[in-house]
Amino acid sequence: MMTKTAGHGLGGFNPVSAPDYLPVPLLRDLQLARLQQIVRRAYENVGHFRKQMDARGLNPDSIKSLQDISKLPFTVKNDLRDTYPFGLFASPMGDIVRLHASSGTTGKPIVVAYTKDDVEVWTSAMMRAFAACGVGSGDIIQNAYGYGLFTGGLGAHYGGEALGATVIPISGGNTDRQIMVMKDFGVTAIACTPSYFLHLLERASELGVDFHDLRVRVGIFGAEPWSETMRRRIEEMSGIKAYDIYGLSEIVGPGVGIECSCQCGLHIFEDHFYPEIIDPVTNAPCAEGEEGELVLTTLSKQAMPMIRYRTRDITSFVEGPCACGRTLRRIKRIGRRADDMFIIRGVNVFPSQIESALLAVEGTLPHYQIVLTREKGLDQMEVQVEVTAEVFSDRIGALEALHTKLESELEHTLGIRAEVRLVEPHAIQRSEGKAKRVIDKRNLG
């Protein structure tokens, strides 16, 4: 077996990480100065924002301290839809060098814009993200995030290149080629969604390729919620270190936050993205450590400043300083998105809870899908789980025991009954980007 040696980036301090270690008072001063500038910029250039400020009797001079941010109006996803396509831009098109758009699974997509400086800020954030998980010059990054309107591909690409790493712009899909490239090019780091990485692992094993024999040592996984159990499973199965990266197009794309080598919370690059956590119902700030909705303000983005953007992501601040020495605040990994939540028989359920329950059973793999139906006015939840070689038995009794175990684990976690259906491998469609976990058939008649 080949030893997984670190690239040049690991071990020494990487100069691009310098802003991660700013003394806190300095960081707060910087944030306030940038907040005042960005509020002024938005007020003067974005009609939607000015109207909302005026309605509250606010003007750019109302921001005297960082705490004053709570006076500002929120921005929600619908604001981006209502002003489609360019209504929230604060720069003339002549200054805008890039447009991206969301996948827009429901209705119109949302469009985001970048000036040259914005691309640079984004690039520096992604450089710092890679550096935080030990990737640097000398590393070969296989970038399997989709290239195109989605921010994942280009965001990771620019960051990796600027860092001096070698970037393979393979984009998503063509799994067999991904595995060939990984092996033949001696890839040391991979960036993709966690569900796609699982698919890569599965396919590699079918092709007789053991990840432990490859040079890949780091995975940068994001764009969808995944659980801590899933991380451990991925690390065991592949021998790599799996890091969670956070980002969203509305703010910048990937690179809003990342885990460091401590893997205990994601540092937010808060010199550019100011985080708040609020109670999603009362809108009041949450106490330290209390769970709530993450709200982000872009502190330096020119083309499209986002003021108090409601991410719908549920998290909490991790208390205390991080062992890595970064002064950037940390948030807990996003296990839940308010948008992913569904209500069944009056109970709130998040797909990530189901994932954790399934993974609690030995040998199961997180290839699962949730199907919601309504029978005689009653909601039914079926959780389809693929049978793996590890859990399969030639004895009916053993499979039935597995089935019962999965159902009771789910009931224990969710507090309601869910029917488990064991399905054949590959019965659940593999995603090359974000996995589709929930199929809701309740409104189809």
Next chain:
Amino acid sequence: MKIHQLSLFLENKPGQLTAPCRELADAGIDIRTLSLADTQQFGILRLIVSDWKRGYELLRDKGYVVKDTEVVAIEVPDRPGGLLEVLKVFEKSAVNIEYMYAFTFGRGDKAVLIFRFDDPDAAIALLNSAGINVVGSVEVYNR
């Protein structure tokens, strides 16, 4: 003498049996005998094939969950009480029969029973000492 049985996970829905059987047929692998155990949701197809190694690799590479299990084949006279003689061997032993199924070679008055024991080695020792004929792999795979 233990022989190799392939077990396959199948969902219980129409047409599920066809695909794996076609794979084996296309590869020229003969199914000697099979048994299907099923519940409302899923089934387990148990196969004895002419070339279990090739069959195993083929099905695994085609993406099936397939397991190789060692079972014991026993030849019994095809007459009333034939099975009973075998079962009596295990009556007072600690060996447990997980499941069994039967077929004939199409050879005179003999039937072959396939047993899945929790402890196949102990079972074979008991059968040998009782003078019961355990069928070898060559006989089962290459009729």
